[in-house]
Amino acid sequence: MSRQSRLNGLALVLALLAMFSAAAVNAAAIGVTPGRTTVDFEPGLEKSVTFTIINNDHKSFNAFVYAEDELKDYITAEKTIVEFRETDDSKPFTYKFKLPEKMEKPGDHWAKIVVMEMPAGAKEGEQVVMATTAVVHQLKVRVPYPGKYAEFDMVVQEAEPGATATFFVKIFNLGTENIYKAFATVDILGPTNEKIATLESEEIAIESKKGGELTIPWKADVNPGTYHAVATVNYDGKVGSVEKNFGVGALRLELLDVKVRNFALGGIAKFEISVENKWNQRVDGVYAEVVMSDQKGDAIASFKSASVDIDPLQRSALYAYWDTQGVAKGTYDAKLILHYAGKTAEKMLKTYVSLESIETEIVGVTAKVITARGAAGPGADILVPLVLILVFINVGWFFYFRRKKK
């Protein structure tokens, strides 16, 4: 905002603060999008920026907007108050900035456009203690570093074991000079920091204030688990690095077997549930829950095991106990729910209870873990016959009317 408008705005806020009395309990929800606008410094650069103020709770309020931080004096706006009604989802707000001819210090410089929620319909003459809620739209101005200077980021396209993962190393040339040769070496480390692979990228050139990206594929012939990638970037003799954790496959425990030994009907049945950790890191707090149902589908018992921690790629047993007093011989359905790492995996068991034994049989899997693979959209399976029918109808019409015309 200009100095004058900012001062006017501040005066207005102070006046409003002095007017309200009810030290009302705050219930507020205010937002902005985008939260940040980034520009590269150019001498005297002038621009308009529009962001959106979000009325997340659909209520009446006034948004008071002002600028602060280092670059606040370069910001102007036509208005400082935006009125919202219950029916308004959002409203745009536009400000302008004009950068100086010179900014000495390289790096990031900021202006913060603060959007503060003020109650609508405040009454005059009331005194106040009021808490404010505000959100910020940031204007970030990047001033290039003298000479060669780059910053980096890395994105990993993860993969299943045996498939190809891809590392995207992004290089932002924030220097005043062009980069003629940039390349990266990616080291992949396992859970105990052992080096698994070293990958080399191709070479690229990047102009000043532009970005470049290196693509480095890797065939993930490793166990499922979490791995660490360290990308060392070399650009015209300078070196920097960026690192990131990434996953191969999904964290998964496998139910191997369910056994009950030394059982007598009427006593306590000890269910021994064997589980294997397929992940390359320890999974803590694993437990099983068994829900027994009779042939009508009514649940007759539910029992849980104690929780255990399972080391990477190891097997472990969970023990759950079922009091069979009053339970008749026969066949029961059991749902075994494995709880781990905030997930659940279910399996159905057929359980045959006799006087001296319980036999179990794993009959199926009901996966609750949602995979992120693409799925056919609604109606996709009727699309092929529909298109074929249309083809035949259209070709038929075409020839029919052609012949009739002749």
Added chain:
Amino acid sequence: MSFAAMDLLVIGLLAVLLINLITVPLVSPQHKTYTTERRPEFAWGGMQGEYVLFIDDDQKFKTPVTAEVSGNSYIPAKGLDFGTYYWKVQSGLVSSEVRRLTIGSSVILSRSGNGVKNDGNAELSIHAPSITGAFVLGINESVEIGERENVTAEQA
């Protein structure tokens, strides 16, 4: 309906059909969409089959992220970073048009009683008198502050 009109209708229908056979018609997001959804659903038409979705921040798709999809839609498993992307869908030799999509950050702070919650799609730096230093609030996370405290949130 005259023969000429009927011919035009038939030709039109055949043309539509042909376009559907030689390209992959994109459904959503629309071209030049701005969204705060970091995992938008990419959808396209055409016959059910195997498709490859290309997403890149470069219009020429020099270094695209790809997803092989059996079906007509895809939601990225992980949220995309904020920025502008170009996307297209390919099936064999047939390719769709290229569309542009911008994913923007949203800074949304909800306040109720003595709690504030990050309802946006980016981590927030929270400033309040009772909080010393920089406090980062993750997406959907809450923190308690004084009911009568001023609070400001910005993208971390």
